[in-house]
Amino acid sequence: MPRVLSPEVSVVDGRKQKVLATLIDDYIATAEPVGSRTLARKYAFGVSPATIRNEMADLEELGYLEHPHTSAGRIPSDKGYRYYVDRLMRPSALDPDVIEQIRATYRVRVRELQWFIHQTARLVAEMTAYPTVVLAPPLHEARLWDLRVVAIEPETVVLVLRTDTGIIQNRTLALPEGLDAKDVAAMAADFTTRFRGTLLAELQERVLDGLSHQLGHSWRLWEELLGWLAEAPDEAERVTLGGALNILNYPEFRDVSKVRRVLSFLETEAAIDSLLTRRPEHGVLALIGSEIDREDIQDCSVVMASYELGHKVVGTLMVVGPKRMEYRRVYAILETVSEELSRVLNWA
Amino acid sequence: MPRVLSPEVSVVDGRKQKVLATLIDDYIATAEPVGSRTLARKYAFGVSPATIRNEMADLEELGYLEHPHTSAGRIPSDKGYRYYVDRLMRPSALDPDVIEQIRATYRVRVRELQWFIHQTARLVAEMTAYPTVVLAPPLHEARLWDLRVVAIEPETVVLVLRTDTGIIQNRTLALPEGLDAKDVAAMAADFTTRFRGTLLAELQERVLDGLSHQLGHSWRLWEELLGWLAEAPDEAERVTLGGALNILNYPEFRDVSKVRRVLSFLETEAAIDSLLTRRPEHGVLALIGSEIDREDIQDCSVVMASYELGHKVVGTLMVVGPKRMEYRRVYAILETVSEELSRVLNWA
DNA sequence: CTTAGCACTCGGGGCATGGGAGTGCTAATT
DNA sequence: AATTAGCACTCCCATGCCCCGAGTGCTAAG
Numbered sequence: 223m224p225r226v227l228s229p230e231v232s233v234v235d236g237r238k239q240k241v242l243a244t245l246i247d248d249y250i251a252t253a254e255p256v257g258s259r260t261l262a263r264k265y266a267f268g269v270s271p272a273t274i275r276n277e278m279a280d281l282e283e284l285g286y287l288e289h290p291h292t293s294a295g296r297i298p299s300d301k302g303y304r305y306y307v308d309r310l311m312r313p314s315a316l317d318p319d320v321i322e323q324i325r326a327t328y329r330v331r332v333r334e335l336q337w338f339i340h341q342t343a344r345l346v347a348e349m350t351a352y353p354t355v356v357l358a359p360p361l362h363e364a365r366l367w368d369l370r371v372v373a374i375e376p377e378t379v380v381l382v383l384r385t386d387t388g389i390i391q392n393r394t395l396a397l398p399e400g401l402d403a404k405d406v407a408a409m410a411a412d413f414t415t416r417f418r419g420t421l422l423a424e425l426q427e428r429v430l431d432g433l434s435h436q437l438g439h440s441w442r443l444w445e446e447l448l449g450w451l452a453e454a455p456d457e458a459e460r461v462t463l464g465g466a467l468n469i470l471n472y473p474e475f476r477d478v479s480k481v482r483r484v485l486s487f488l489e490t491e492a493a494i495d496s497l498l499t500r501r502p503e504h505g506v507l508a509l510i511g512s513e514i515d516r517e518d519i520q521d522c523s524v525v526m527a528s529y530e531l532g533h534k535v536v537g538t539l540m541v542v543g544p545k546r547m548e549y550r551r552v553y554a555i556l557e558t559v560s561e562e563l564s565r566v567l568n569w570a
Numbered sequence: 571m572p573r574v575l576s577p578e579v580s581v582v583d584g585r586k587q588k589v590l591a592t593l594i595d596d597y598i599a600t601a602e603p604v605g606s607r608t609l610a611r612k613y614a615f616g617v618s619p620a621t622i623r624n625e626m627a628d629l630e631e632l633g634y635l636e637h638p639h640t641s642a643g644r645i646p647s648d649k650g651y652r653y654y655v656d657r658l659m660r661p662s663a664l665d666p667d668v669i670e671q672i673r674a675t676y677r678v679r680v681r682e683l684q685w686f687i688h689q690t691a692r693l694v695a696e697m698t699a700y701p702t703v704v705l706a707p708p709l710h711e712a713r714l715w716d717l718r719v720v721a722i723e724p725e726t727v728v729l730v731l732r733t734d735t736g737i738i739q740n741r742t743l744a745l746p747e748g749l750d751a752k753d754v755a756a757m758a759a760d761f762t763t764r765f766r767g768t769l770l771a772e773l774q775e776r777v778l779d780g781l782s783h784q785l786g787h788s789w790r791l792w793e794e795l796l797g798w799l800a801e802a803p804d805e806a807e808r809v810t811l812g813g814a815l816n817i818l819n820y821p822e823f824r825d826v827s828k829v830r831r832v833l834s835f836l837e838t839e840a841a842i843d844s845l846l847t848r849r850p851e852h853g854v855l856a857l858i859g860s861e862i863d864r865e866d867i868q869d870c871s872v873v874m875a876s877y878e879l880g881h882k883v884v885g886t887l888m889v890v891g892p893k894r895m896e897y898r899r900v901y902a903i904l905e906t907v908s909e910e911l912s913r914v915l916n917w918a
Numbered sequence: 919c920t921t922a923g924c925a926c927t928c929g930g931g932g933c934a935t936g937g938g939a940g941t942g943c944t945a946a947t948t
Numbered sequence: 949a950a951t952t953a954g955c956a957c958t959c960c961c962a963t964g965c966c967c968c969g970a971g972t973g974c975t976a977a978g
Contacts, residue, residue: 257971272921275972293928293971334742370720372730380730380738382720390728392740394682466814467837470830478826482818489815605940620952623941641940641959921978927971935963947952 241277243310255295300511314550328566347465352543354464359536361458362423369410373403426452474544527560531567589625591658603643648859662898676914695813700891702812707884709806710771717758721751774800822892875908879915
């Protein structure tokens with residue numbers, strides 16, 4: 223008859239914690255269910271397998287471990303991982319080399335936001351060896367700062383849109399007959415003074431409301447121009463994916479259909495967005511397996527962090543991998559990268 | 571004792587051709603080795619399996635078919651596919667709907683080249699159901715047309731680079747102290763008049779030769795500016811990949827390691843470049859299995875077509891899939907898409 | 919409380935077996 | 949001479965079986 227265990231107290235028991243932590247570390251490293259003998263031999267526990275066996279049985283009863291089948295070792299449950307992440311794992315100190323690599327990435331001449339986002343996705347994917355998603359600030363939430371016109375040819379101009387978050391989009395535009403670049407430049411200047419500071423989302427709405435009629439300028443041109451303004455926020459590439467193929471390195475994804483599930487998830491903007499409700503304002507946060515409320519990637523974990531621009535939280539980094547993820551390392555990397563990224567974006 | 575067959579003549583034999591064509595069609599559709607019985611029953615041949623068997627044995631001896639093992643049906647050899655592509659397959663007429671879908675994609679307001687390339691990759695990947703790569707014209711081969719400066723803030727400007735092929739890149743630049751936007755604009759104008767028409771590759775070289783010294787303007791700014799010009803061609807994203815996940819739908823890629831081989835190939839610019847030596851100037855070309863001289867994707871086929879800009883061949887479309895590819899359909903789609911794309915890029 | 923001992927469970931690898939698909943040859947048919 | 953029926957043969961592969969080993973859970977002794 224099993225001992226009766228009062229849940230929270232017993233896990234606090236030092237040895238149980240050590241067993242759980244060690245088991246999870248081992249399982250993260252090997253992807254094989256861990257047995258009592260392995261645990262006792264491989265790590266210096268100073269107790270016999272039988273003792274460990276008892277502890278493991280308790281941990282299972284408490285819901286921290288599971289049994290794929292009778293004669294296999296144990297694997298962590300979602301609850302087990304959660305406990306590990308919240309209480310057990312020692313924060314990992316990044317190697318100075320690694321920190322230097324991160325800093326070096328951002329130690330560059332002035333670049334545009336999109337460049338930083340790309341580099342970040344690439345960097346984190348490479349360093350963690352998991353697929354990584356970086357979300358750019360949604361253009362809808364940005365405010366118009368500046369609309370400029372560059373004459374390129376008599377009948378062609380380039381529009382340069384700049385927002386308060388420093389995002390720049392440009393777009394070539396053919397001029398309707400009878401207008402030259404100067405007219406357009408004047409219109410743009412007028413437009414800028416009128417609407418500087420307005421949310422792009424709001425402008426978008428107003429366009430649909432027929433803003434162009436009220437402006438009195440050349441009707442057709444404004445239609446095009448405002449049409450573009452209205453489209454720009456939707457067209458902007460918000461999700462940047464790095465190292466998608468990393469997923470193929472993990473044995474839990476030896477099955478092609480699982481690979482498809484995860485990769486389609488990562489390529490679907492709406493899917494990624496659905497995770498954003500959980501985004502942490504500060505620090506790093508993990509969603510483990512069933513904590514993600516989407517069926518398609520229930521056997522994955524997601525680790526997220528935010529970054530700031532103009533001292534406001536605007537974007538997100540996400541690392542996606544098997545539940546058996548190297549949380550320690552990923553936490554450390556995301557912490558450092560999100561800090562450094564925020565720093566460079568805030569020109570500090 | 572097998573009959574002696576003079577190679578080229580005998581394949582011309584009508585029935586052998588029909589057997590070969592039908593077998594390949596069936597294999598393309600099913601991915602299963604095709605046996606004589608299946609062939610005779612499923613398609614109205616009017617002869618018995620035994621006869622087909624003889625034909626198949628001949629075709630194998632001639633090198634057009636292979637035998638995975640004694641008791642399996644036949645599959646086409648690379649030579650067989652080649653013969654099929656060159657002589658056997660009837661060109662497929664695209665459905666009017668499909669043609670309309672292609673046209674509609676390009677029936678848009680003025681856009682930049684990069685937009686067309688993205689759309690094309692997406693469109694072809696969706697229509698063929700294979701991964702698709704679109705190559706942009708290499709910036710090295712473009713000529714400087716225009717360098718413009720837009721003042722954004724007192725100490726920040728946006729540079730807009732335009733080439734003869736209409737490619738636009740822009741870049742934010744922080745001004746060194748003591749310079750204002752007007753100075754820079756003047757410099758840029760000067761630069762444009764001096765170097766309009768020069769190959770970017772050449773400019774790149776000259777930069778390395780210390781061009782900035784000769785220009786006499788503010789030394790530091792030119793360094794930055796020219797540094798950017800020198801980098802731009804290398805940074806430009808030349809390879810656009812669409813529908814990478816399509817590869818997962820084909821049973822020959824049920825094995826994750828094969829998926830990895832193909833997808834890493836597609837993500838490696840240098841690898842893609844190595845195929846370019848075979849790019850056709852006109853029309854559509856297939857490389858089948860061993861005809862691709864790279865080991866990593868020997869069990870794939872690549873179908874390519876070029877597109878024109880300014881009436882010069884500058885870029886390439888590639889569809890990548892298993893050797894058992896739907897050549898008919900892919901040929902038809904690539905033909906139409908490359909024509910329509912060239913048309914829209916040439917403003918016709 | 920810990921541990922040795924031991925019976926028990928279960929998944930998976932190895933091996934034999936049989937069925938089925940397909941071939942290739944021969945001989946008969948047209 | 950070409951076609952086809954017949955048939956023996958080959959070989960893959962799914963199935964079932966057995967056995968091994970890893971791991972457990974219980975009991976009883978230290």
